[in-house]
Amino acid sequence: MIDYLHDWFWTYIWKPLPDIPFGDWMESFVRWARDAWAPLFEGTNTFLESLHTGLSDALLWLPSGLMVIIFAAIAYFAKGWRLAALVGVGMFVAAWTPYWEETMESLAMVLIATVIATVLAIPLGILAAENRTASAIARPILDFMQTLPQFVYLLPVVMLWGIGVTPGIIATIIFCMPPGVRLTELGIRQVDQEVVEAGQAFGASPAKILAGIKLPLALPTIAAGLNQVIMLALSMVVIAGMVGGGGLGGVIVSALGRVEIAKGFNAGLAVVVLAVFLDRVMQGLADRTPVARAARVRA
Amino acid sequence: MLLRLPPDNRKEAMSALAVDSLYKVFGKGARQAVAELESGVPRDQLTNQKVTAAVIDHNFEIASGEIFVVMGLSGSGKSTLIRMLNGLLEPTAGSIWIDGVELGGLSNKGIRELRRDKVSMVFQHFALLPHRTVLENVAFGLEIKKTPTAERTAKALETVEMVGLAGQEDKLPSQLSGGMRQRVGLARALAADTEILLMDEAFSALDPLIRQEMQDQLLDLQKTLNKTIVFITHDLNEAMKIGDRIAICDGRIVQLGTAEDILLHPADDYVAEFTADVDRSRVLTAEAVMEPCGNTDTSDFDTVESDTLVSELYEHVLSSEDPVLVVDDRADPLGVVTPRGIIKSLAPEPDDEADAAVEEPEHA
Numbered sequence: 213m214i215d216y217l218h219d220w221f222w223t224y225i226w227k228p229l230p231d232i233p234f235g236d237w238m239e240s241f242v243r244w245a246r247d248a249w250a251p252l253f254e255g256t257n258t259f260l261e262s263l264h265t266g267l268s269d270a271l272l273w274l275p276s277g278l279m280v281i282i283f284a285a286i287a288y289f290a291k292g293w294r295l296a297a298l299v300g301v302g303m304f305v306a307a308w309t310p311y312w313e314e315t316m317e318s319l320a321m322v323l324i325a326t327v328i329a330t331v332l333a334i335p336l337g338i339l340a341a342e343n344r345t346a347s348a349i350a351r352p353i354l355d356f357m358q359t360l361p362q363f364v365y366l367l368p369v370v371m372l373w374g375i376g377v378t379p380g381i382i383a384t385i386i387f388c389m390p391p392g393v394r395l396t397e398l399g400i401r402q403v404d405q406e407v408v409e410a411g412q413a414f415g416a417s418p419a420k421i422l423a424g425i426k427l428p429l430a431l432p433t434i435a436a437g438l439n440q441v442i443m444l445a446l447s448m449v450v451i452a453g454m455v456g457g458g459g460l461g462g463v464i465v466s467a468l469g470r471v472e473i474a475k476g477f478n479a480g481l482a483v484v485v486l487a488v489f490l491d492r493v494m495q496g497l498a499d500r501t502p503v504a505r506a507a508r509v510r511a
Numbered sequence: 512m513l514l515r516l517p518p519d520n521r522k523e524a525m526s527a528l529a530v531d532s533l534y535k536v537f538g539k540g541a542r543q544a545v546a547e548l549e550s551g552v553p554r555d556q557l558t559n560q561k562v563t564a565a566v567i568d569h570n571f572e573i574a575s576g577e578i579f580v581v582m583g584l585s586g587s588g589k590s591t592l593i594r595m596l597n598g599l600l601e602p603t604a605g606s607i608w609i610d611g612v613e614l615g616g617l618s619n620k621g622i623r624e625l626r627r628d629k630v631s632m633v634f635q636h637f638a639l640l641p642h643r644t645v646l647e648n649v650a651f652g653l654e655i656k657k658t659p660t661a662e663r664t665a666k667a668l669e670t671v672e673m674v675g676l677a678g679q680e681d682k683l684p685s686q687l688s689g690g691m692r693q694r695v696g697l698a699r700a701l702a703a704d705t706e707i708l709l710m711d712e713a714f715s716a717l718d719p720l721i722r723q724e725m726q727d728q729l730l731d732l733q734k735t736l737n738k739t740i741v742f743i744t745h746d747l748n749e750a751m752k753i754g755d756r757i758a759i760c761d762g763r764i765v766q767l768g769t770a771e772d773i774l775l776h777p778a779d780d781y782v783a784e785f786t787a788d789v790d791r792s793r794v795l796t797a798e799a800v801m802e803p804c805g806n807t808d809t810s811d812f813d814t815v816e817s818d819t820l821v822s823e824l825y826e827h828v829l830s831s832e833d834p835v836l837v838v839d840d841r842a843d844p845l846g847v848v849t850p851r852g853i854i855k856s857l858a859p860e861p862d863d864e865a866d867a868a869v870e871e872p873e874h875a
Binding site for chain 2: 413414
């Protein structure tokens with residue numbers, strides 16, 4: 213019986229169907245876009261590349277020893293002594309590896325990608341929170357962006373922008389943006405309706421309610437979203453090494469190719485240090501938002 | 512400003528707040544449901560069961576300086592009503608007049624201006640901004656009105672003192688008790704300096720003792736401020752304590768009158784059920800429980816004013832053998848209060864028809 217069904221499906225459904233066309237459609241779209249919008253891709257390429265070079269150069273301008281102290285100081289201001297000590301030791305180890313330059317390049321890439329992703333994600337999140345239709349449209353797109361395997365992004369991005377830093381940054385932006393949008397939307401929707409009503413009842417305009425009530429109250433949630441954005445960006449930056457993004461990703465990819473365990477581990481260690489630094493500093497900043505601070509205060 | 516007067520009834524424009532055949536029905540097909548409700552169909556017997564009729568045919572006027580209490584159980588439409596009064600919800604039918612201006616004719620901007628200048632609100636769960644200090648919360652309304660900073664702070668400080676929170680200005684709401692938080696909510700509404708104050712179950716989330724304290728404070732403040740207050744509650748004791756007039760709601764307004772009216776003449780069983788739990792001695796006055804003097808010589812009797820509450824009469828009545836004489840404000844005798852009269856007044860006396868209705872099935 214099962215065999216019969218199997219044959220039936222094969223003969224009447226699968227066999228007559230042509231090959232699945234979605235992949236081809238995507239390919240022809242990408243090829244078409246590359247030619248039709250060439251100036252756009254060239255423009256973004258120059259822009260992102262010079263941004264990345266500038267920021268990497270800035271991070272590498274001071275000697276690594278001094279930068280270790282600066283990173284520890286940032287950690288101190290964001291959270292306190294304990295984190296400063298942790299980051300200091302971690303950054304010292306990263307500087308000890310032969311990959312300090314690559315570490316700073318990766319950091320520059322993460323920073324550029326997260327800033328751009330944040331600038332795009334927060335307004336989108338606000339829009340989705342205020343407008344049901346926008347939310348309904350955004351949801352499946354975000355799911356798609358987040359669940360499509362990271363490597364799959366690289367192909368069209370490389371076709372459009374070529375090999376280099378730019379496709380890495382673009383793929384990173386696409387991959388890390390969804391939690392920023394989602395948690396902004398969630399944060400705003402979770403704001404106590406009565407407090408929003410209070411704003412309305414005293415005659416505040418929608419803009420004032422957004423800026424004075426909804427955003428401050430949603431800020432802890434939004435900050436949690438940004439934390440995730442940074443972590444995803446870091447994980448993507450490593451994969452971007454495969455398309456010539458350079459940085460620690462490049463080191464890891466080449467170590468992978470030649471099965472150089474020592475090289476791969478050292479570079480991996482630097483990635484972990486960056487992750488700890490970015491994650492904890494961001495958390496420290498999230499705890500400093502007025503609402504988060506107020507929540508900790510008790511009589 | 513151009514005043515839009517209702518065509519048939521000019522006096523609506525005179526009162527602080529007036530509501531004219533107001534309906535609010537939620538759900539699709541609301542308009543049809545209104546037509547049905549207008550013809551007297553009860554709200555649980557509408558053809559379209561998917562709509563919810565919250566407010567049905569409300570008509571009332573609130574005079575300037577009056578405390579008007581809307582009382583009902585949850586689902587009786589009282590929160591919906593109060594949210595229509597400042598335009599947070601739009602009526603399905605009917606009109607609302609504030610200070611002679613009809614809300615329905617206002618633009619969004621006009622509504623916002625009305626809320627800034629004429630109507631402020633106190634919320635059940637306080638609705639304070641957690642990251643702002645007491646003073647900043649109180650100044651919220653003024654901030655939206657774009658009052659200059661110095662004036663804003665002065666006014667907010669004054670209001671904070673008025674509600675008895677002096678010294679707490681720089682605390683955050685999370686550092687205050689529930690009662691104190693609601694004082695901040697009250698101060699925020701008072702600082703906005705509007706003529707009308709909407710209070711949505713303002714004291715319902717508070718402990719009983721704190722609640723009484725807040726009620727007393729509100730009555731106290733009202734003596735000097737003379738605001739027009741619409742107060743929502745589900746507690747008839749509270750309603751009777753603070754309300755000049757009370758509207759008992761169950762979709763429709765079941766009864767509208769003074770506390771004494773409602774206690775002595777409940778309109779139907781729904782109202783009677785509520786009044787059974789009320790502490791009558793705190794609502795009824797000497798005038799309501801007195802008996803005629805007849806030809807008795809009253810010259811030796813103790814006297815009390817006619818509006819003295821029964822709960823304040825006990826001592827007078829106990830301290831003398833004679834009944835107590837009730838006098839009006841010109842000291843003319845109106846009647847006498849006897850211990851018997853007081854006791855009789857405290858037991859709810861169902862009127863005869865209701866009695867008969869209850870007894871009949873037992874005989875059968």
